[in-house]
Amino acid sequence: MSTFELSKEYIEHINALIASEDTETLRQEMEGLYPPDVSRILDELEAEPAKFLLSQLDSKLGAEILAGLERSVRKDFLKIFTSEEIARYVNLLDSDDAVDLLNDQPIKVREEVIALLEDREQARFILDLMHYDENVAGGLMQKELVKANINWTVNQCIEEIRKQAEDVQKVYTVYVVDDNNILKGRLSLKKIVLAHKNTKIESLYDQDMIYVETYRPAEEVAELMQRYDLEAIPVVNVQGRLLGKITIDDIVDVITEQASSDTKAMAGLTGDVEEDDTIWKQTRARLPWLLVGMIGGMLAAKFIGLFEADLAVVPAMAAFIPIIGSMGGNVGIQTSSIILQSLADKSAIGESLGLRLARMSMVALLNSLIISTIVFGFNMLMGNGIYLAVVVSLALIAVIFLASFMGTLTPILLDKLGINPAVASGPFITTANDLIGYGVYFGIAHILLKL
């Protein structure tokens, strides 16, 4: 089967089938697709037709499709479902997906659905998982897994896989536990396939395995799975009891979300905003940084106002305010984003602050010499006079140095203070560098003009 391309025409075609209640064709078309593709179709439909389409499909398939919807779409969509209807699907979901779905619902619906679940083991799983924060290992794990007692034989293990086969979609590894459910190691399906049926698991399993405790932050789990190329990682409690597993697909989502939220933070956006969010949500996401920039701009205005007398004497000075501001901003963003990247790489040993600053200074020196020389030439060519040319070039050197310094120190400091350095670096550094830049420029100008 080939993969599926979503198009406006296809959505219209589906809408027409729904309108004419051609359930036979609908069912055939949907069963020819993978569940994630049906989810994408539902993402584009109105709630009522989407519900009609979903109701035509097998419940198990429907549950998978619900799990694949965009969370904001699903939240709205489920408003037209009764708690009984939601419970029917939640019954069939993997426990981690069930918790994600329920966490987006109002408390009343959440409690009704859990009370209505036919599968009481599923209800227990869900209640267990709801304790955990979404951003730690416990909040990412699912309870569905295949485990085997260390005292079993391979044959008993295969029987367990057969029993679990319906609940656990993908099995690659069997987790080995002792009588107290303490995780002892793992057994790959490959080993099971190749082993004799009566071999004891004890003599076959791998003891060295990487696991995480429930309280570990999601980024740490992501880092571990990336470093050790893991497809799944078991989750244990502080006593070492096996509680669940986290699969790589959920971690890939963590990684992409992290990257996108860092980019947004750097661009000065607050919260998880997207292009199709409401106008008011988008405005709120943008306003905080714009206000920071505005306050910076008003401070700059106040500050430059102090030099009105100098400006009246040399009005051409005003012309170089932009280059000072943009150079400080650009160098600050470049520097901080390089530092941010080093901070994110937890696998290497951090370097000493002195070495970092020394290296940054050398880079700043080279860049500032090149830039200020060109600008000096430009000023001389334009006949702006040697005084102004010297002032601008000196100010540029100072600004580039200071911006490099701030761009290095700020993220390191924020990181040490436990604040996400990406969130504050962009807006903070840009505004601070602008102000520092103008201070340096007018300061140098004021001194040199007095001479």
Added chain:
Amino acid sequence: MSTFELSKEYIEHINALIASEDTETLRQEMEGLYPPDVSRILDELEAEPAKFLLSQLDSKLGAEILAGLERSVRKDFLKIFTSEEIARYVNLLDSDDAVDLLNDQPIKVREEVIALLEDREQARFILDLMHYDENVAGGLMQKELVKANINWTVNQCIEEIRKQAEDVQKVYTVYVVDDNNILKGRLSLKKIVLAHKNTKIESLYDQDMIYVETYRPAEEVAELMQRYDLEAIPVVNVQGRLLGKITIDDIVDVITEQASSDTKAMAGLTGDVEEDDTIWKQTRARLPWLLVGMIGGMLAAKFIGLFEADLAVVPAMAAFIPIIGSMGGNVGIQTSSIILQSLADKSAIGESLGLRLARMSMVALLNSLIISTIVFGFNMLMGNGIYLAVVVSLALIAVIFLASFMGTLTPILLDKLGINPAVASGPFITTANDLIGYGVYFGIAHILLKL
């Protein structure tokens, strides 16, 4: 086994063991670690001691450790190896890792190593893979996989897994092919475990499976594996012949690299620069955007110079140059990064340009009204006069609108032209918005001051 924390002290301890040639302790310590952790240790050592350490370990383990080194470190490190020594390790690597390693070597070394490989199948694999660009499916795949003929029984399939067991580390899926090596489907290990030994594969395998052709771009493969939650994806040629597979760990690397290179592009850095790169490399990575900013700044200077007469009359006008520039820059970056994110989401249907611009305009209207009202109040409070207050607030509204417009159009246009919109959006938009902003500000001021 617990995971390992790298520290300066530990590196010193290892260096001491190497210096005293305490090979027994060294070997024991390294064999207690996972290969990726030994790679991280080697990343921190000098070449000679690192080579000594590697030579003490089993070659198979050594090959895995080499595969896990940072590419730039490994490139330097292998300079002190003979082609014979490199060949010994390359012999034991997965074919995709072997190709990555060889691609970083000088052509002479590369050809010598391939000629020296004992495992001639490995040599053929490598030569096959070298044809492909690093950024397409063919360049990401490895040749090692387990495949079964559709006419076999489960038992024959298990024998094949046993034969391949040494070459293929992790087996989750057996690919099913016909006599012409055309990919027909897949068979999960779970099914093999649960099936009767004499069952025909034909009656057991899954026909619907997602595969990619060798020429598909890496980002497309990443998108597919993410959308369908795949741990591995088979790669076929245009005739549908099975050539290799791509595993999720390599795709996770593609995703993180993509995210980091987009962030760098937005921050105005050229190429894949890191904090510990040479000063000259860092300077070159920063210079292009700084030069763009500088040219923008000089144009701004030239432009503002035209209004010197106005500035001489109202020197306070200069004070608001910064707020105009920073507001244009900030709004432009915010807007383009929201658009960039929509463009990256290939799974949704794109919206019409008109709708996008309409939404952006509404957001710009709200933001600009809030900001310009506050700034107007500030100006009145400061006693800057109603004329200047009106000029600044009108200019801010115009600048925020224009920056939103540019920030929406530029990435969409670049994307249509096949240019990576992230690369050009940051620097280009910031500089363009600065200039537009000053034009609007001085234009409005010039007209109003004439009245």
